[in-house]
Amino acid sequence: MRDVNIIGIGAEKCGVSDENLIDLMAKSSIDAVSAAGNVEIDAIFVGNMASEEFTGKRSISTYLADELGYRGKPAMRIENGPASGSASFMAAFFSVISGFYDSVLVTAGEKMTSVSTEECTEILAKMLHPVEKIHNFTLPTYGALLTRLYMNEGLTRDQLSMVSLKNHRNGAKNPIAHFQKKITIEEINNSPIVVDPLRLYDICPISDGSASVVISSNTQKDGILVAGIGQATDMHAVYQREDLTDLKALKMAFERAKKMAKISIKDIDLMELHDAFTILEICEIENLGLFKREEIAKAYEDGIFEIDGEIPVNTSGGLKARGHPVGGTGIYQIYEIVEQLRGKAGKRQVEDAKTGLCVNFGGFGDNVIVSILKRS
Amino acid sequence: MRDVNIIGIGAEKCGVSDENLIDLMAKSSIDAVSAAGNVEIDAIFVGNMASEEFTGKRSISTYLADELGYRGKPAMRIENGPASGSASFMAAFFSVISGFYDSVLVTAGEKMTSVSTEECTEILAKMLHPVEKIHNFTLPTYGALLTRLYMNEGLTRDQLSMVSLKNHRNGAKNPIAHFQKKITIEEINNSPIVVDPLRLYDICPISDGSASVVISSNTQKDGILVAGIGQATDMHAVYQREDLTDLKALKMAFERAKKMAKISIKDIDLMELHDAFTILEICEIENLGLFKREEIAKAYEDGIFEIDGEIPVNTSGGLKARGHPVGGTGIYQIYEIVEQLRGKAGKRQVEDAKTGLCVNFGGFGDNVIVSILKRS
Numbered sequence: 224m225r226d227v228n229i230i231g232i233g234a235e236k237c238g239v240s241d242e243n244l245i246d247l248m249a250k251s252s253i254d255a256v257s258a259a260g261n262v263e264i265d266a267i268f269v270g271n272m273a274s275e276e277f278t279g280k281r282s283i284s285t286y287l288a289d290e291l292g293y294r295g296k297p298a299m300r301i302e303n304g305p306a307s308g309s310a311s312f313m314a315a316f317f318s319v320i321s322g323f324y325d326s327v328l329v330t331a332g333e334k335m336t337s338v339s340t341e342e343c344t345e346i347l348a349k350m351l352h353p354v355e356k357i358h359n360f361t362l363p364t365y366g367a368l369l370t371r372l373y374m375n376e377g378l379t380r381d382q383l384s385m386v387s388l389k390n391h392r393n394g395a396k397n398p399i400a401h402f403q404k405k406i407t408i409e410e411i412n413n414s415p416i417v418v419d420p421l422r423l424y425d426i427c428p429i430s431d432g433s434a435s436v437v438i439s440s441n442t443q444k445d446g447i448l449v450a451g452i453g454q455a456t457d458m459h460a461v462y463q464r465e466d467l468t469d470l471k472a473l474k475m476a477f478e479r480a481k482k483m484a485k486i487s488i489k490d491i492d493l494m495e496l497h498d499a500f501t502i503l504e505i506c507e508i509e510n511l512g513l514f515k516r517e518e519i520a521k522a523y524e525d526g527i528f529e530i531d532g533e534i535p536v537n538t539s540g541g542l543k544a545r546g547h548p549v550g551g552t553g554i555y556q557i558y559e560i561v562e563q564l565r566g567k568a569g570k571r572q573v574e575d576a577k578t579g580l581c582v583n584f585g586g587f588g589d590n591v592i593v594s595i596l597k598r599s
Numbered sequence: 600m601r602d603v604n605i606i607g608i609g610a611e612k613c614g615v616s617d618e619n620l621i622d623l624m625a626k627s628s629i630d631a632v633s634a635a636g637n638v639e640i641d642a643i644f645v646g647n648m649a650s651e652e653f654t655g656k657r658s659i660s661t662y663l664a665d666e667l668g669y670r671g672k673p674a675m676r677i678e679n680g681p682a683s684g685s686a687s688f689m690a691a692f693f694s695v696i697s698g699f700y701d702s703v704l705v706t707a708g709e710k711m712t713s714v715s716t717e718e719c720t721e722i723l724a725k726m727l728h729p730v731e732k733i734h735n736f737t738l739p740t741y742g743a744l745l746t747r748l749y750m751n752e753g754l755t756r757d758q759l760s761m762v763s764l765k766n767h768r769n770g771a772k773n774p775i776a777h778f779q780k781k782i783t784i785e786e787i788n789n790s791p792i793v794v795d796p797l798r799l800y801d802i803c804p805i806s807d808g809s810a811s812v813v814i815s816s817n818t819q820k821d822g823i824l825v826a827g828i829g830q831a832t833d834m835h836a837v838y839q840r841e842d843l844t845d846l847k848a849l850k851m852a853f854e855r856a857k858k859m860a861k862i863s864i865k866d867i868d869l870m871e872l873h874d875a876f877t878i879l880e881i882c883e884i885e886n887l888g889l890f891k892r893e894e895i896a897k898a899y900e901d902g903i904f905e906i907d908g909e910i911p912v913n914t915s916g917g918l919k920a921r922g923h924p925v926g927g928t929g930i931y932q933i934y935e936i937v938e939q940l941r942g943k944a945g946k947r948q949v950e951d952a953k954t955g956l957c958v959n960f961g962g963f964g965d966n967v968i969v970s971i972l973k974r975s
Contacts, residue, residue, distance in 0.1 A: 275649065276652070279725060286835045289832065296831070299830070299966075322697075456664045585658070
């Protein structure tokens with residue numbers, strides 16, 4: 224296996240877009256390819272969860288190739304729920320480490336706002352086990368249950384709100400974030416209840432967006448090394464899990480990525496976590512082994528996860544504030560880490576960031592991909 | 600890049616099944632893994648076009664991993680229209696040639712009969728360009744147009760019917776074929792018109808099915824080498840193509856696969872082609888450079904493409920008779936070639952077959968994958 228670098232990135236602003244999926248994807252693709260410089264793209268990998276249902280259009284990898292003027296080039300789409308972005312990155316990564324292709328474009332995005340919130344929730348719920356669907360479980364149902372479990376053990380409303388507070392504060396510094404405004408603890412605590420105890424500001428928005436990276440065996444001066452990548456699954460039926468707070472797939476995926484990157488958790492300078500619900504950020508920090516459950520609230524209070532903290536988390540604003548165009552999120556995470564490792568993150572810049580990590584969930588913790596990127 | 604072999608295969612009978620998609624997939628998976636013998640599966644790649652729409656279920660790779668007792672193992676799904684099977688095979692192939700994984704399971708299938716024929720046609724039509732969808736174009740529309748182009752140049756109804764005649768004759772010898780009965784030229788010529796000049800027997804059926812392969816860096820005595828694989832795209836909007844009979848993506852994909860396999864067309868002993876419409880088999884034979892357009896009808900009459908002919912085509916019965924569970928078809932094609940190269944094809948056995956080729960279309964010729972397999 225040879226080294227693979229990210230040599231170009233591009234991303235559209237997350238939010239409610241007037242543009243269709245292919246136009247969004249074409250724009251971020253062109254930005255990434257331009258940034259990569261004079262390199263021949265051998266193939267296109269597209270990450271997308273549900274273009275058929277959100278936009279009535281399948282075969283988007285072929286469509287995108289054609290739109291980009293890349294007619295003839297190989298193109299395929301990878302679907303792995305909300306981890307479609309990371310899965311497309313992983314498939315593309317395999318194709319380059321193997322030597323089969325030298326440089327490939329990975330574009331991941333979603334157009335979600337073309338359907339109603341109810342339809343969107345229905346589409347998302349198709350990732351649950353059929354038995355859960357029968358009982359009308361949705362993703363927010365599980366977000367609420369997980370939050371309740373932590374609250375039963377003492378997590379307070381104010382403590383939970385620190386996640387949203389931080390991520391909105393970061394999003395306010397991110398020009399591609401869906402929400403670029405700070406919010407207060409009061410606003411969070413008084414926002415409408417969606418599924419008790421989940422409030423509106425505990426849940427990521429429904430976003431349109433597309434992000435792209437060019438990965439290559441080329442070494443360029445600002446290339447970012449893909450140091451490690453790992454994937455794992457867990458019990459598909461969430462309700463059957465012995466302990467909802469035990470994110471087994473995350474632990475395994477992280478172990479695999481860490482082993483490949485030959486690093487320990489202490490070497491990680493910043494991370495993008497999958498905070499589709501605020502409680503997930505807390506739960507992931509715990510499962511990555513960063514802090515024990517009882518220490519996490521204090522760590523938030525101490526500013527450990529802030530941009531200028533010991534281990535910044537979701538400097539982009541995370542899914543909560545940057546947005547969560549489901550199939551695109553994995554590449555948005557990688558985009559943020561690349562910006563940080565290159566020292567190009569502007570007001571969000573983490574000082575001397577050398578190694579970053581992304582956690583992308585494809586379902587409620589049952590299919591997780593962890594990537595580790597390094598400044599080469 | 601290291602050599603990769605197919606070391607285990609499994610396939611469910613194509614047809615109208617009482618079983619759900621996951622059960623079909625689990626069965627073919629278990630057969631392939633059992634056949635592969637004592638090998639550790641590192642990851643699962645799933646090929647599927649539209650489980651969300653046909654069955655209301657997404658996240659089938661995670662679901663399948665769990666069902667198989669492979670909880671924890673990495674799993675992802677690849678969607679590439681009717682070439683989802685081949686695309687999942689290709690992504691899996693990348694992961695093994697690279698050394699990232701050693702042995703992986705590829706399972707591809709579709710459950711189509713859970714919706715009406717009208718709904719099915721609608722779902723399939725989502726692979727066309729949006730402008731074509733507006734004008735109510737469907738895949739059979741293009742099948743009919745292509746047929747008309749050939750008929751305008753002299754192809755007769757009787758000549759076209761030879762494709763279906765042969766493929767049904769072969770399907771009658773294939774225990775996993777959807778249709779295991781011979782039909783006569785008269786039956787074909789008198790079957791109902793679907794889209795003039797396409798008749799019922801010119802169109803593949805709507806099938807349920809799942810097929811699996813285990814690919815590995817292991818060398819086992821009956822391992823079949825993946826000698827070449829190539830993919831290419833073409834203009835997405837079919838109506839804009841200068842010449843509908845010019846299958847550019849097929850030509851490019853074949854060139855790429857051939858170059859990798861270091862063989863010429865003369866080295867190919869048999870092929871599985873993508874005969875979703877009978878005319879496609881004829882058009883593919885022409886575009887592969889096997890015969891000139893004006894020679895093909897005579898070649899059919901001379902029995903060149905029969906099991907005992909010079910270059911057998913669709914010994915499995917093809918999409919027409921074996922069936923076309925869309926996302927699964929690519930792996931069904933590989934399954935047939937592996938059976939043939941191992942000398943296990945029973946009544947369909949091609950004498951001393953050493954090298955076989957598969958052509959899988961992901962759309963109306965705009966995304967094509969060609970695989971070349973060799974007896975090692």
